[in-house]
Amino acid sequence: MKNINIGNGKIQVPEIGLGCMRITELKTKEAVRSLIDTAMDQGINFFDHADIYAGGSAEEIFGDVTDAGLRNRMLIQSKCAIRPGCCFDFSKEHIINSVEGSLKRLKTDYLDILLLHRPDTLMEPEEVAGAFQELEKSGKVRYFGVSNENPYQMELLNKYCDNKILINQLQFSIAHCGIIDAGINVNIHNDAGTNRDGGVLEYCRLKDITIQAWSPFQYGMFEGVFLNNEKFPLLNKTIDRLAEKYQVSNNAIAIAWILRHPARIQAIVGSTNKQRVADICKASDITLTREEWYELYMAAGRQLP
Numbered sequence: 034m035k036n037i038n039i040g041n042g043k044i045q046v047p048e049i050g051l052g053c054m055r056i057t058e059l060k061t062k063e064a065v066r067s068l069i070d071t072a073m074d075q076g077i078n079f080f081d082h083a084d085i086y087a088g089g090s091a092e093e094i095f096g097d098v099t100d101a102g103l104r105n106r107m108l109i110q111s112k113c114a115i116r117p118g119c120c121f122d123f124s125k126e127h128i129i130n131s132v133e134g135s136l137k138r139l140k141t142d143y144l145d146i147l148l149l150h151r152p153d154t155l156m157e158p159e160e161v162a163g164a165f166q167e168l169e170k171s172g173k174v175r176y177f178g179v180s181n182e183n184p185y186q187m188e189l190l191n192k193y194c195d196n197k198i199l200i201n202q203l204q205f206s207i208a209h210c211g212i213i214d215a216g217i218n219v220n221i222h223n224d225a226g227t228n229r230d231g232g233v234l235e236y237c238r239l240k241d242i243t244i245q246a247w248s249p250f251q252y253g254m255f256e257g258v259f260l261n262n263e264k265f266p267l268l269n270k271t272i273d274r275l276a277e278k279y280q281v282s283n284n285a286i287a288i289a290w291i292l293r294h295p296a297r298i299q300a301i302v303g304s305t306n307k308q309r310v311a312d313i314c315k316a317s318d319i320t321l322t323r324e325e326w327y328e329l330y331m332a333a334g335r336q337l338p
């Protein structure tokens with residue numbers, strides 16, 4: 034498993050991380066522990082959580098099955114600031130309380146990384162800065178980032194937070210790649226040319242902010258998996274041909290497509306299937322050619338200008 038340097042070497046993470054949003058779908062604690070062990074065996078020592086996943090149960094079950102020895106060999110990231118059905122909340126009080134809750138459920142003294150889950154338009158950046166300072170000083174959080182933010186939102190936060198934002202977690206897959214479409218279609222008067230996110234990909238590269246790709250096998254907003262899906266015949270035909278060429282699974286090709294981008298994007302995969310997780314990791318061993326990367330991009334229905 035190859036690593037990615039976050040924040041110019043502040044922290045090293047595997048280029049594939051395991052998302053824990055769905056782990057409560059596993060019926061037993063043994064099954065969750067077994068999934069974690071499989072991931073660790075494959076070099077995935079990075080686990081992505083959020084206070085809201087399964088209403089907190091995802092963190093809880095994870096904490097139940099990890100002892101101190103195992104925890105010290107892993108990197109745990111969690112998120113806060115979504116209050117389901119209510120609002121987004123970047124207040125100092127909410128951020129700190131949320132981290133306290135995550136630490137308790139995860140049964141750990143510290144988070145390696147904390148992300149602000151979705152932009153809060155009512156944010157006061159001074160409050161976020163205050164929360165980050167306190168959490169860092171107390172040793173409860175080592176590093177910080179955001180999720181689903183555009184460049185100016187990150188600029189605003191970084192102005193007050195002493196450039197602590199090292200990560201932006203964004204939805205990104207072959208079938209959901211708005212963050213690259215606009216850059217390929219600059220000044221073209223079609224839908225793909227519409228710059229919806231302010232050039233977030235280029236901004237992150239410029240500022241050394243690592244992008245993490247969430248839902249790397251999904252299309253739409255949780256509409257489903259594009260692999261083996263009859264809605265994407267050409268894409269699957271192309272993926273299957275490359276899977277055969279490289280002797281890996283179709284999931285591995287989907288991840289290899291993300292890892293091939295020179296932005297050094299970390300893929301956060303959400304599988305709860307041990308075999309699939311092991312298969313996905315083979316993506317780290319292959320490098321798609323430039324021609325294959327663009328062929329997949331177009332097979333997903335995109336056109337080059």
Ligand SMILES: NC(=O)c1ccc[n+]([C@@H]2O[C@H](COP(=O)([O-])OP(=O)(O)OC[C@H]3O[C@@H](n4cnc5c(N)ncnc54)[C@H](OP(=O)(O)O)[C@@H]3O)[C@@H](O)[C@H]2O)c1
Nearest residue numbers: 052053054081180247248249250251260302303304305306
């Ligand atoms: N920041 C945010 O706003 C945000 C939002 C959503 C998610 N996330 C993070 O991103 C992580 C990944 O998200 P995700 O779980 O939506 O991503 P995903 O990895 O794209 O999807 C995982 C799901 O797809 C299924 N799947 C994968 N390959 C399949 C195949 N070939 N055939 C059938 N089913 C297949 C998996 O089933 P199996 O379990 O059977 O493999 C699992 O249910 C989450 O765990 C979370 O940590 C962040």
